[in-house]
Amino acid sequence: MTDKNELRKLKKETQEKLQEIDLHKYHLDRIDIRLNTYIKSVRADPDGHNLYELLSIVRFFRLMDTYLFKIGEVKKFIVFYESLQFSGLNGRTRYKLTPIQVFQFANILGFYKTEEKRLVRDALLFVPRKYSKTTSVASLAIYDLLFGDANAQSYVAANNYNQAQICFSEIKEILKCLDPKFRHFKINREQVFNKMQGKTSFARCLASNADKLDGLNASMVILDEYSQADSAALKNVLTSSMGARVNPLTVVITTASDKLESPFVDMLDSYKAVLRGEIDNDFIFAHIFEPDVDDAEDDPRTWKKVQPHLGVTVQPDYYENEYRKAQLNADDMMTFRTKLLNMFVQNTGKVWFTSSEVEAMARNDDNLCSLKGRPDAMVAVDLSVCDDFSAVSYTVYMPDIRNFHVHTDYYFPEGALKEHPNRELYRKWADAGHLRLLPGNVIDYRLIADDINHRNREQLCILAIGYDPYKSLEFVNIMSASGAKKVLTPISQTYGAFTSPVESFEISAKTGHVTFNDNPINWYCFGNAVIDEDKLENRKPVKRSQNAKIDGVITTVMTFYLYNNYER
Structure with a gap:
């Protein structure tokens, strides 16, 4: 049956x-x-x-x-x-x-x-x-x-x-x-x-x-x-x-x-x-x-249903921690499904958009300063500490041409570059102006907040700023202190939360209504992303492998979440 x-x-x-x-x-x-x-x-x-x-x-x-x-x-x-x-x-x-x-x-x-x-x-x-x-x-x-x-x-x-x-x-x-x-x-x-x-x-x-x-x-x-x-x-x-x-x-x-x-x-x-x-x-x-x-x-009730010894031979927070880790890449999600949810599944991750497809959406003349009249924008952040870059995406909708334009900035702590396995690639990006190196060994969220606030004053009218509520407390406090508390919007990183914005982005991209700033890190991130589907057919982009980076993909989709859920 x-x-x-x-x-x-x-x-x-x-x-x-x-x-x-x-x-x-x-x-x-x-x-x-x-x-x-x-x-x-x-x-x-x-x-x-x-x-x-x-x-x-x-x-x-x-x-x-x-x-x-x-x-x-x-x-x-x-x-x-x-x-x-x-x-x-x-x-x-x-x-x-x-x-x-x-x-x-x-x-x-x-x-x-x-x-x-x-x-x-x-x-x-x-x-x-x-x-x-x-x-x-x-x-x-x-x-x-x-x-x-x-x-x-x-x-x-x-x-x-x-x-x-x-x-x-x-x-x-x-x-x-x-x-x-x-x-x-x-x-x-x-x-x-x-x-x-x-x-x-x-x-x-x-x-x-x-x-x-x-x-x-x-x-x-x-x-x-x-x-x-x-x-x-x-x-x-x-x-x-x-x-x-x-x-x-x-x-x-x-x-x-x-x-x-x-x-x-x-x-x-x-x-x-x-x-x-x-x-x-x-x-x-x-x-x-x-x-x-x-x-x-x-759902924690699902975890309890499949693991009757949760809290007995298994620590109460074990499933929550493993699920958070599993959301990051397809291999870990398959392990979570087979070994912790006890489901027979194979790796369902499929290539979403290739690097060349996203590169073809790039605008060579991208400049948020050139947009007229401080247009409305949605912003999303994906923050690291010291191990890799942070991403901030600004997505502007232009109703006259029914087009979304996504501009993503990337940040990395300069002190961590010397020992990083991708140091040559990151240095190349930094020298070309695609990756901003911040002073110190860890990301200074104040500098990212300053950039967002500057863009809001000079270039854009930011309607909402989306963030991962699990790992953004310091950033939220900084932004709240700068007067942005009312526009801060937590976005759950679950498959269910991502399904609708994934579909919205797909439709817009495949019909030619999405463009990106001309930054090779954008198509690098998309080239590392696969689209994964859970048992309820919810969909989310995840890493192809453990060490791949898809920060710009996540922030892009988060801005579409903000558009889908925005109420004036």
Whole structure:
């Protein structure tokens, strides 16, 4: 199901089903009070949780009505888990399971088809980076090593050796805390052996070609970051060796990636179909965290929806900081979408205007002094501190010819030029008069403010000055003190704020109604910019790469924002 209207309808129906469930009937507190806490919190705010999370809860109660649920098995595992010492910021630490983790482990370990046969054989935890999925799932391998079959074989596998070792190293370190003198376990780089009497169980780290593996008899398989896999061969070899096991368990833990065609994408699609009730399979458990179809990428509620451990294993301001960084270039935005929003996307950045296209819009006779009668203008600033240039764009609309003219000034601190990687290019621009070098090692915003005020007195009637509210406090204070407080206008740097001015600029530029001052930094900036689109089809110019500069592009579009939103 990919139709957005169908997904919206299904979420509404699922919310209604969730509200109709009589929680008192199931006595969830007898299992663990945190299970009740989690389900009640979701039911109290269903819009704060995605469709598939709601479906997994509704499915939990259907399974409770259908199968045997062993409370003792869940309680036993919880006590075991909370006795282990996991890695943490302050060293090895015991952690209490969070309510959402109790729900996950209750689903995986609690349901039984018969007195001996556990129901769930395949589990998927599809959660963003920093959820602590890899370390917490290590507990299942240790549980199998200690309490599983006498000859249990647990395998930790991943797309590459280093990734597999993250989980396996956690297993080894936990066991060292349990058995510091190595009386009960033999621990090697890639294998752990249980030496207790009557046991031949072991856990092993794998990241090899599937055709080199034989003689396996897996009881437990953990596949880490499966979304990166190009082939299902390793997974198939491991899971096909489980035929003799009464209670085999395969757990896939992963975050999204840019691989849109992969075995995991197919697996995820089928698990979603199971949750939607389109495929009948009670042997799986899937907990899927991703945005709903109408969720904005810059909305803190979306971040909380996809990252249930925000404020627990993830710092409360982490997503806000990463999103601000991601808005600057296409590569960082793709990482934000795949690893933090848990969306399967590829780099969607497309060339917007080439350098030569913008150069062709240059006016050789540009001179703001020559404009008659102090015409109205919109101004926007993009300010740096010391690492690169600052830009100020002045955009004048000439109604008689229905044309926008954009004049952008660029500034750089002269003291920072000597060590800058682009010093030769910047010196060339400065010598030609295209880049103004300001004294000192950092940008002096007072000098930029003086230029703006001078132009307002002598050349233009400035209607509004747009700025990024996140990084312009000093500049705003300076401009406010000079009498410009009423025209200062904060402009959010989000995709939603940029969509309308991007479209306005495109139409004007492509119909020949935009000109620029004759400055090579203008087309340098446009040549570094790509247009990126978020999941709601909002659009914004971003850097082609981390070190590219697009300051003049951003300020140009910000002036079009001011025109679009100006009220006389």
